Amino acid sequence: MAKNRVMFSCQECGAQSPKWQGQCPGCGAWNTLQESLVKEAAPSRFQSLAADGAIRQLAEVDATELPRTPTGLQELDRVLGGGLVPGGVVLIGGDPGIGKSTLLLQALTRLAEAHRVLYVSGEESAQQIALRAKRLDLSAARVALFAEIGLETILQALEKEKPRVAVIDSIQTVYTDALSSAPGSVAQVRECAAQLTRFAKRTGTTILLVGHVTKEGALAGPRVLEHIVDAVLYFEGDTHSSFRLIRAIKNRFGAVNELGVFAMTDKGLREVTNPSALFLSQHREPVAGSCVLVTQEGTRPLLVEVQALVDDAHAPQPRRLAVGIEQNRLALLLAVLHRHAGIAAFDQDVFINAVGGVRISEPAADLAVLLAIVSSLKDRPLPEKLVVFGEVGLAGEVRPVQRGQERLREAAKLGFTHAIVPKANRPRQPIDGMQVTVVERLADAVDAAL
Incomplete structure (x- = not known):
């Protein structure tokens, strides 16, 4: 008993x-x-992931690349590393109403044209999903739908249908009879995710799990949930904007930190093929405090406008506010600017913003942030069609960044004609229409820009 x-x-x-x-x-x-x-519960014997349970040498294992299944959405395929992998388990998290169910429903309708798919809904009724498909004008005739939250019943349906791709929406609503705790609890989420992952590895079915997020924006449930799955994607965006970003935090079958961009319309999510245009403001004439940065998101170079506003402080403690850029990094850069370029801002309020709501985490934004600050402080616009990238060290040196050649090519493709880059990122061959200025010190970059 x-x-x-x-x-x-x-x-x-x-x-x-x-x-x-x-x-x-x-x-x-x-x-x-x-x-x-x-x-x-009474102890049970779990089925092994190995076919025969024998120990083999690593060199004897067949390392053939598994064929990927394109989802029909190029931006989603980019983040996944080229498509879905047989037996892979993908966890997608995001704020409520951001568009997770819409994205997966659109992907399933395209996958259903060539493969068997199954949509398991634990949050919405079948009628609600059918109404959404009708509103989005999706051809859902070949999409199998199953409204259920019992894990054992879901596994039986998966065994019977044998789909190529299955969506579980969401993992927090699924429960197993082996545990008496409520759905969404730590034990239930961990056990259900483990059994679904075991099924995916054994049968080769690709499973997409939808996960809830906490008020801090992190995935709800135990951290072990992210360790179990093969890929973790975050679907994010400003509720006041129509643009949505999907970002890979973990991916065992591809590169991490890839970025996909979608636009939410009345007909669902539409792919944005040129996301750089989203993050660049259109000014009729050059304005002070604006600098264009070429950042790298995974394998994709993006052009982002960094804006700075420097104003006299009206309080004993000047304010330092950064949106889209790390706040502590801003304080560090202001100290370097004073020490190695002779430009002081200790009595100024400094505000930094990355246009379009994008978050920049790489240090290649250092030089662009500093030049935008200097431009606003001196009230002198930077040259038109200028792009900048480079990491600034505490000694005032401008350090190189990765994929410099690709960043310059992307900027030239969008019509930029001038660039200020670290000396080590000097292009090996001239880039048509692009005049590149290389610098070694922060003071040299300030002189070249102004």
Whole structure:
């Protein structure tokens, strides 16, 4: 007979404790232990992922590249690394209403033209999904739909239908009878995800899991959920903007930090083939405090306009505010600007913004941020059709960045004619229509720009 017992599980890391504690013994978070009733089921024998269970030498394993299945959405395929891999498990997270279900429904309708697909809905009824497909004018005649939240029933349906691609919307609503805790709890999410992953590896079915996010924007549930799956995608965007960004945080079958761009329309999500145009403001004439940066998102170069506003501080403590760029990095760059370029901003309010709501995490934005600050402080616009990239060190040197040649080609393709880059990123061959100025020190870059 199975016995029931009470356990306290951390909602942050999934650690368990037999009694309640104010602080989680696993991750140290406070007030995250919640009571759950756990049914101790009889031990079962899980099926191994190995075909015969034999130990083999690594060199003897067949390393043939698995064929990928294109989703029909090029931006999604780019983030996935070229398409869906048989047996792969992909977790997609995002804020409520951002368009996760719409994106997956559009992808399934295109996949259904050549493959068997199954959409498992645990949040919406079949009628709601049918109404969405009708509103988006999607041909969903070959899309199999199953509204269910029981894991055992879902696995039986997957065994029966044998789809090539299956969507579980969402993993937080699925529960297994082996555990008595509520759907969405740490134990339920971990067990359901593990069994679905085991099924995908055994049968070669590609499974797409939709995950909820917390108010901080992180994926809800135990962190082990992200370790189980093969790829983790974040679907993000400003609710006041029609543009959506999908970003790969983890991908065992491709590059991470890839970026896909979509536009939300009344007919669903539309791919944006030239995302650089989104992040560039259109000024009739050059304005002070604006600098165009060539950043790199995965394998794709993007042109982003960095804007700076420097104004006299009206408080004893000047304000430092950065949107889209790390705040601590801004304070560091202002100190370097004062020490190695002789330009002081200690009595100025400094505001930095990356146009279009994009977040820039790479240090290649350093030089563009500093030149935008200097331009606003001196009220002198930078030259027209100028692009900039480069990392600035604490010693005032301008350090090289990766893929400099590709960044310059992308800028030239969009009509930019001048570039200020680190000396080590000097192009090996001249780029048509592009005049490149190389610099070694921050002071040299300021002189070249102004």
